[in-house]
Amino acid sequence: MLNEDLTHELETVPDFDRFAGVDEVVGELARLAERHPSVAVLRRIGTSRLGEPLLCLTVGDGPAQGVVVGMPHPNEPIGGLTAMHLARRMCEDAALRRSVGYTWHIVGCIDPDGTRLNEAWFTGEFTPCRYGRNFYRPAGDEQVEWTFPLAYKDAYFDRVLPETLAWMRLIDDVRPTFMTSLHNSERGGVFYYVSRPEPALHPALKALPLRYGLPLHLGEPEHPSVRRLDDAIYLMLNARALYDYLESIGQKFDGQIAGASSTEYAERHGTFVTIVELPYWRDDAAGDHSPAGVPYARVVRDTAADLAELAAVLRCTLDAVLGEVVSNSPFLRASRFFVPLVADVAESERIRAREPGNDREATVAEVRSSRDLVHTYRLRYTGMLLRALEAEIGIGNGTPTIRARHRVLEEIYTAWAAAATADTTPEPIPLRDLVAIQYGTILAGARHAKT
Known part of the structure; x- marks a missing residue:
């Protein structure tokens, strides 16, 4: 169930005709900081491996702290559009800022080096063939989302990337009440990860895709180690559960992922994390039981x-x-x-x-x-x-x-x-619908985290 305020706020999401590249996302956050100096400030939190500044827009002065990180995997650009929309709304609407009650820390793109290697498919005809032919996803020890420190059984990882270090410092500086990294999948239905069971949040999460005519993902989870909490809602994938599952079937953890995730790192602060995985292409069979x-x-x-x-x-x-x-x-x-x-x-x-x-x-x-x-x-x-x-x-x-x-x-x-x-005949989902679901997930998750 979606409350009236959230339903109204979803109507603010505009139409999009393409994905935004790194320069557009970062440029928009910089423009918002210039236009709204009384409520927003842009600061550098780190440097990418190729020397690009990593920037964070802080908006508002609410008592709760929210961290939003775009493009944690560089082939997942829906979050760039969502980060820009969230930043605009929080800069421009004082009543919304007050009602949500957060200070927002928005990183539009945490992996600019990798994202630039995908930008060839961000515009023009969008098909699985063209996407795959211009695809890039980093090796495991070069993925920002999966290179947080890990020490579990005989798995040990401390080769933290500069981008991951910037994210770690941000988490430790603000001790977020709520955090999300803006992911997306490719095909199938919509599904969610949460860092801890929160059944009261499930109805709102499941209602968001249905509002836009998209099915919930009722097929296989991303990995057998993932625990299902509800239809299309899972406990967050994490390194320890993955290790235990692989050990149980006689396989080794090495080579699957490098380290821990941002969610695992934020556990020390009691942060509630919600992630929505969104497909690019519509497939109603994904919700057929x-x-x-x-x-x-x-x-x-x-x-x-x-x-x-x-x-x-x-x-x-x-x-x-x-x-x-x-x-x-x-x-x-x-x-x-x-x-x-x-x-x-x-x-x-x-x-x-x-x-x-x-x-x-x-x-x-x-x-x-x-x-x-x-x-x-x-x-x-x-x-x-x-x-x-x-x-x-x-x-x-x-x-x-x-x-x-x-x-x-x-x-x-x-x-x-x-x-x-x-x-299957691929039908691209309107970007507005995908951004609206991701934006709605942020607002619903953030409000729930404060209760």
Whole structure:
């Protein structure tokens, strides 16, 4: 259920015709600080690995403290638009600031270096094929969201990135009542993570997507270690739970993620964290709980087989060129990380297919989310490895092997893109709807955190 004030505030979200790049997001926060000096101040909280200032806009003087961080993963730009809208509303509407009762600390983009490597698909035709072909996601130890300090059992991580350090200092400086990092997924329905069970918040969270005609995600969670609290609402994915799950099935934590998350770091301050995961493309099957007519174990086995095939293709390509590459580009570093990760996920799925109780019938949503996982991984990681090969060719290192492997991999990518399109016709969701759901989640979560 959405209260009247929140419903009214959602109407303030404008239409958008494209995603905003780094310069636009940071520039808008700077302009707001200039226009509203009595309520907003822009300050530098750190420096990116390539030397770019990391900026935070602080708005208001409410007793509660809220931290909002955009683009924690650089392929997730919905949050840039949401951060700009939140900042505008809090700067421009004194009554809203008073009613919410927060001092807001808004970081429009925490990973500018990585985000710039995705900006080629931020404008123009938006399809899964074009997205995957221009995709970048950092290697695990280069992801700002997953490089917070970790010491758990025999897992230890302290190679904190400069961007992560800036975020850590912000958390420790303001000791937030509420925090969110602005993530999004790609396909399927809308779902949420919360840092602790808060059943009273669930009705508002579940009502937000339905207001815009989007389904809740009722298929597979992002990872088997995740605990479901309600339809499309999960306890936050965290390093310790992931470690314990992998240990239980005989796999190692190393190579899955690097360190802990921002949510785990903020636990020391009692911070309540809410994250909404939003798809780019509409898929009503994501919310279909009806029987699919196939055994669930078979669905999981098929997913394992498809991911194992993908890992083999990528591994073969990578092994063939590693002796000839010279650039160590971000795309190559990421490919070196994700190729074995895909193989690990395939093995996890193969093991999971044998678990007791998985001989039941699968739901339509489970089948769809399993297929979406395969399509997403194929386009993401094949596209990124192609970019790694093109980086070598672009600097004049187009050896016969690199050029030949690029040609073959491009053909495979084209076939997998066609299969993804044939499996489901992608319909981009209006950006206004996605921003409104994310904005509404911030306001609902922040107000709940104060109660």
